Amino acid sequence: MTDDTTLRARTDDLAQALAVAGERLDAPTAARVQQAVDGVRERLALGVDHTVVALAGGTGSGKSSLFNKISRLTFADVGIKRPTTARVTACSWDDGAEALLDWIGVDRERRIVQAGELEMDDALDGLVLLDLPDHDSIEPKHREVVDRILPLVDLLIWVVDPQKYADDALHSGYLRESVGMEASMLVLLNQIDTVPPARRDELRADLDRLLEDDGLRGVPVIAVSARTGEGVAQVHELLSEVCERQTVAAGRAAGELDAAARLLLSQVPAEVPWDLEHAVARELPALVDATGLDAVAGQVGAAVRNGYGMPEFPPPDRDAVTLSRARWLTRAGAPLPSGWQRSLAETTASADVLRTAVAEAVRKVRLDVAGPRRARATRRLAWALGIAAAAVATFAGFALGGTPDLPAPWPWLLWVLAGALLVAALAVGASVVVARRRLAARRAAGVAREGRAALEKVLADGLGLPTQKLLAEHKRVRTLAQSARDLPVAGAGSEGGSLPPGASAAASSTGAVPQAAAGVARR
Known part of the structure; x- marks a missing residue:
C-alpha cells in the first residue's frame, strides 16, 4: 500500500468516525477533526510535488x-x-x-x-x-x-x-x-x-x-x-x-491525522462495561413492583382456587418507572462523556413512553381464572357418590331394624358399601381441591413469568436496544479513530x-x- 493510499485510508477512517459520532462530540473537537480531514484531503488532492x-x-x-x-x-x-x-x-x-x-x-x-x-x-x-x-x-x-x-x-x-x-x-x-x-x-x-x-x-x-x-x-x-x-x-x-x-508532506499529513485521532479518542473512553441481559435483569424487579405483577399473579391464583374473582393490573406507578429509567441511564452512561450521555437520553424511550409501553405489555398478559376443565363433572360425581353413600346407609339402617328383613350379612355389607361410597365421594372432592390448587399455582406462576417476559421486552426495546446501538457506535468511533492513528505510513518513525x-x-x-x-x- 502506497503512502497516498494509506493516508487516504486513514483520512476516510477519521471522516467516518466523525460521521458516526455526529453531534455527540463537543463542537471544538468536531471542528478540529473536520479541519484535519478536510486539510489532508485537500493537500493530497494537490499532490506532493x-x-x-x-x-x-x-x-x-x-x-x-x-x-x-x-x-x-x-x-x-x-x-x-x-x-x-x-x-x-x-x-x-x-x-x-x-x-x-x-x-x-x-x-x-x-x-x-x-x-x-x-x-x-x-x-x-x-x-x-x-x-x-x-x-x-x-x-x-x-x-x-x-x-x-x-x-x-x-x-x-x-x-x-x-x-x-x-x-x-x-x-x-x-x-x-x-x-x-x-x-x-x-x-x-x-x-x-x-x-x-x-x-x-x-x-x-x-x-x-x-x-x-x-x-x-x-x-x-x-x-x-x-x-x-x-x-x-x-x-x-x-x-x-x-x-x-x-518526505515531509506525507509526514505532516500523518501528524495531522495522528493529532486529530488522539483528540477524538479522548472523547471515546476505551472501556464501557455494559451487558444488555445483565442491565435488563437489574432493572426488571423495579418494573415488577411498579406494575404490581406479583400481587396480580397471587390474585389470579386465589381466583382459581376459590372459583371466583377477576383481578386486573393497576396503572403503572409513574414515579417508579421514571426512577427506573433514570437509574438505567446513570448506569449505562456513567463511563461516557457528556455528549454521548445526552444522546443516550435522547435515543432511549422517555419516561412517559416507557410507562405506556409497560401498561400495554402487562395488559396483554392473560389473567385466566377458570378452574380445571373437568372440575364441574368431578364435583358432580363427588356429590353423586355422597348422595349414594347416604342412601345406601339409610337403607342399611332400615335393614338392621328389620325393615326390610334381609338375611345376614347383607345389612353389614350395605354399611360397608355406604362407607366405600362416602370415601370415594370424599376422595373425588379432595381431588377437585388439589387440582384447583395445582392449577392456581401454575396460573400464578404463568402470569408472573409472562409478565416478566413482557416487561423484559419493554426494557430491551425501549432502553436496551438503543443503548446497545449507541455503545456499538461508540466502539465503532474508537475503532476507526485507532485505525486512523495506527495505520502505518511507510517509513514513518523509522x-x-x-x-x-x-x-x-x-x-x-x-x-x-x-x-x-x-x-x-x-x-
Missing part, C-alpha cells in the same frame, strides 16, 4: 531576514514594515505551485518564483517557503493568519531568538499544542552571533529543556544567524534533502522516514537529541 515550509515566530525573531537569506532574495518585509501587514510572503522554486498557494491563501502580489532571471537553485526544486506574520503581534489578524496557515504546511520551522525563546505565548499557545507533530518540526535559534560563545551551550540546553517540558522530544534545534550566515548552510542543506526525498542526516548533525551540534523528526518515505 511541492514541500511547503513555513517560518513562524514572534516579533523580532528574524523570520523575514532568514527568509531572505534562504531564498537569496530581498523580498520579505524586514524591520519596521513587518508588524504592519498580516499577509503571508511566499517563495517557490518552480512556477507550478500556483494552485497550492491559492489553497494556502497567499496573495498573488506576495509571491515570487525563484526562476527566470533569478538564480535557480535546483537543490531546492519543489520547495515553497512561507514567511508568516508574527504570532505575538498586537494585531489579532496576524495570529488569525498564523492559526489558519499552520495546519496547511508540511514542515514548520519555529524561529526563536535568545531574548524571547522562553516566551509563554509561544510555548503555551503553540508548542505544547504540537505534541505528536515533532516529525514535521524544526527550531532555529536565530541571532546566535549575539550570544557569547561561553554561554551558547547553556542557552541551547535551556531551550532543549523547555521543549522537553512542552512534551516535544527529538525536535532538531539549529543555531543560526541571519546576519552572519552562521548555520544557514545547514538549513539550506536540510531543506534540499527534504525536497529531494519528498530511519527511512526521518529528517535527513543533516538535521541530526545540526541538532547534535547544538546539543539537541538527534532523533527522527519528520516525514515518511517517498510515495
Whole structure:
C-alpha cells in the first residue's frame, strides 16, 4: 500500500468516525477533526510535488531576514514594515505551485518564483517557503493568519531568538499544542552571533529543556544567524534533502491525522462495561413492583382456587418507572462523556413512553381464572357418590331394624358399601381441591413469568436496544479513530522516514537529541 493510499485510508477512517459520532462530540473537537480531514484531503488532492515550509515566530525573531537569506532574495518585509501587514510572503522554486498557494491563501502580489532571471537553485526544486506574520503581534489578524496557515504546511520551522525563546505565548499557545507533530518540526535559534560563545551551550540546553517540558522530544534545534550566515548552510542543506526525498508532506499529513485521532479518542473512553441481559435483569424487579405483577399473579391464583374473582393490573406507578429509567441511564452512561450521555437520553424511550409501553405489555398478559376443565363433572360425581353413600346407609339402617328383613350379612355389607361410597365421594372432592390448587399455582406462576417476559421486552426495546446501538457506535468511533492513528505510513518513525542526516548533525551540534523528526518515505 502506497503512502497516498494509506493516508487516504486513514483520512476516510477519521471522516467516518466523525460521521458516526455526529453531534455527540463537543463542537471544538468536531471542528478540529473536520479541519484535519478536510486539510489532508485537500493537500493530497494537490499532490506532493511541492514541500511547503513555513517560518513562524514572534516579533523580532528574524523570520523575514532568514527568509531572505534562504531564498537569496530581498523580498520579505524586514524591520519596521513587518508588524504592519498580516499577509503571508511566499517563495517557490518552480512556477507550478500556483494552485497550492491559492489553497494556502497567499496573495498573488506576495509571491515570487525563484526562476527566470533569478538564480535557480535546483537543490531546492519543489520547495515553497512561507514567511508568516508574527504570532505575538498586537494585531489579532496576524495570529488569525498564523492559526489558519499552520495546519496547511508540511514542515514548520519555529524561529526563536535568545531574548524571547522562553516566551509563554509561544510555548503555551503553540508548542505544547504540537505534541505528536515533532516529525514535521524544526527550531532555529536565530541571532546566535549575539550570544557569547561561553554561554551558547547553556542557552541551547535551556531551550532543549523547555521543549522537553512542552512534551516535544527529538525536535532538531539549529543555531543560526541571519546576519552572519552562521548555520544557514545547514538549513539550506536540510531543506534540499527534504525536497529531494519528498518526505515531509506525507509526514505532516500523518501528524495531522495522528493529532486529530488522539483528540477524538479522548472523547471515546476505551472501556464501557455494559451487558444488555445483565442491565435488563437489574432493572426488571423495579418494573415488577411498579406494575404490581406479583400481587396480580397471587390474585389470579386465589381466583382459581376459590372459583371466583377477576383481578386486573393497576396503572403503572409513574414515579417508579421514571426512577427506573433514570437509574438505567446513570448506569449505562456513567463511563461516557457528556455528549454521548445526552444522546443516550435522547435515543432511549422517555419516561412517559416507557410507562405506556409497560401498561400495554402487562395488559396483554392473560389473567385466566377458570378452574380445571373437568372440575364441574368431578364435583358432580363427588356429590353423586355422597348422595349414594347416604342412601345406601339409610337403607342399611332400615335393614338392621328389620325393615326390610334381609338375611345376614347383607345389612353389614350395605354399611360397608355406604362407607366405600362416602370415601370415594370424599376422595373425588379432595381431588377437585388439589387440582384447583395445582392449577392456581401454575396460573400464578404463568402470569408472573409472562409478565416478566413482557416487561423484559419493554426494557430491551425501549432502553436496551438503543443503548446497545449507541455503545456499538461508540466502539465503532474508537475503532476507526485507532485505525486512523495506527495505520502505518511507510517509513514513518523509522530511519527511512526521518529528517535527513543533516538535521541530526545540526541538532547534535547544538546539543539537541538527534532523533527522527519528520516525514515518511517517498510515495
